[in-house]
Amino acid sequence: MAQEVRGVIAPGKDEAVRVETIVVPDPGPGEAVVRVQACGVCHTDLHYKQGGINDDFPFLLGHEAAGVVEAVGDGVTDVEPGDFVILNWRAVCGKCRACLRGRPWYCFDTHNAKQRMTLTDGTELSPALGIGAFAEKTLVAAGQCTKVDPAVAPQVAGLLGCGVMAGIGAAINTGGVGRGDSVAVIGCGGVGDAAIAGSHLAGAATIIAVDIDDRKLAKARTMGATHTVNSRETDPVEAIRELTGGFGADVVIEAVGRPETYQQAFYARDLAGTVVLVGVPTPEMKLELPLLDVFGRGGSLKSSWYGDCLPSRDFPMLIDLHLQGRLDLGAFVTETIQLDEVEKAFERMHQGDVLRSVVVL
Numbered sequence: 522m523a524q525e526v527r528g529v530i531a532p533g534k535d536e537a538v539r540v541e542t543i544v545v546p547d548p549g550p551g552e553a554v555v556r557v558q559a560c561g562v563c564h565t566d567l568h569y570k571q572g573g574i575n576d577d578f579p580f581l582l583g584h585e586a587a588g589v590v591e592a593v594g595d596g597v598t599d600v601e602p603g604d605f606v607i608l609n610w611r612a613v614c615g616k617c618r619a620c621l622r623g624r625p626w627y628c629f630d631t632h633n634a635k636q637r638m639t640l641t642d643g644t645e646l647s648p649a650l651g652i653g654a655f656a657e658k659t660l661v662a663a664g665q666c667t668k669v670d671p672a673v674a675p676q677v678a679g680l681l682g683c684g685v686m687a688g689i690g691a692a693i694n695t696g697g698v699g700r701g702d703s704v705a706v707i708g709c710g711g712v713g714d715a716a717i718a719g720s721h722l723a724g725a726a727t728i729i730a731v732d733i734d735d736r737k738l739a740k741a742r743t744m745g746a747t748h749t750v751n752s753r754e755t756d757p758v759e760a761i762r763e764l765t766g767g768f769g770a771d772v773v774i775e776a777v778g779r780p781e782t783y784q785q786a787f788y789a790r791d792l793a794g795t796v797v798l799v800g801v802p803t804p805e806m807k808l809e810l811p812l813l814d815v816f817g818r819g820g821s822l823k824s825s826w827y828g829d830c831l832p833s834r835d836f837p838m839l840i841d842l843h844l845q846g847r848l849d850l851g852a853f854v855t856e857t858i859q860l861d862e863v864e865k866a867f868e869r870m871h872q873g874d875v876l877r878s879v880v881v882l
């Protein structure tokens with residue numbers, strides 16, 4: 522029997538979000554219904570509401586979530602009712618050319634639930650990133666559920682489902698940060714701070730945080746930054762070079778998603794160093810660089826999709842490190858809120874007041 526629950530929808534372009542009754546079908550083959558316990562508010566949810574992702578309104582927002590599996594459909598063997606899970610938005614297929622080459626974190630054919638959740642009048646909802654977890658329950662593909670140790674608080678665990686994993690993975694998976702490395706992180710929001718925490722965890726010796734907001738830089742220090750640079754006041758490229766013996770950092774992580782900060786990252790890395798772009802640009806942005814510099818500076822220029830994470834490998838491992846006290850995921854939760862406070866949380870996010878607001882259900 523389909524169930525009726527409360528969920529936060531974005532009804533139309535730039536319209537305020539609101540709580541509505543939504544209909545969640547029983548899980549079909551390969552699907553699962555999850556009772557959501559917590560879901561973080563991410564920029565991508567705001568982009569959906571603004572019409573910046575696509576026009577498939579109404580959206581069911583929310584995608585950084587943790588909860589308990591309530592029911593599974595036919596053929597589901599990896600999770601069962603009662604499992605505590607983090608939802609991921611890249612359920613790997615196991616069959617595409619990336620998966621077959623043994624690189625499932627690049628999977629080119631990730632999947633979502635086949636059935637649609639609806640409003641009570643039958644209007645089909647588009648779940649944000651195929652999840653839609655600002656809701657008491659949600660329907661996902663079973664592969665989107667990753668089982669982790671239930672000892673962790675849901676509001677902390679859920680954050681690994683998106684921004685925090687993107688940042689940690691940008692450092693550890695994409696950037697390959699290791700012991701003794703110098704790292705610079707440009708943009709210290711939730712994603713950048715997670716890149717700092719990931720670099721710290723990986724043993725980086727120098728971690729330089731760059732932002733235009735001193736509040737963000739103060740927080741970055743608590744996440745593991747050894748130095749901070751306010752790039753409104755100081756040229757960040759020169760500052761990073763000075764802090765790294767005149768050379769530049771081994772790995773520079775761009776966590777803003779703008780051409781000017783990408784250019785800073787490009788020139789702030791050492792010769793043969795690595796640039797990781799984890800900030801997400803918008804379609805009109807263009808980059809111009811002397812091709813000779815691209816050649817002459819060598820190294821690698823990489824993008825990080827979802828931190829190049831493999832949920833089944835990375836989520837349980839990072840939760841275990843958190844539970845052992847080696848990774849403070851709790852530091853990313855600025856506030857917990859109710860389902861009807863998402864609109865307000867968007868405003869606070871926009872003003873830069875929070876790392877993450879988390880809806881607790």
Ligand code: APR
Nearest residue numbers: 708709710711712713732733734737776777778799800801
């Ligand atoms: N130089 C340095 N820092 C900047 C600049 C700039 N020109 N412009 C903005 N910032 C800082 C902001 O002050 C803020 O601290 O970048 C940070 C961005 O953080 P958030 O807005 O909280 O965004 P976050 O959730 O961290 O995501 C960052 O990654 O996944 C993507 O879509 C996401 O593009 C976004 C990026």
Ligand code: ZN
Nearest residue numbers: 614617620628
């Ligand atoms: Zn695949």
Ligand code: ZN
Nearest residue numbers: 563565683684
């Ligand atoms: Zn997100």
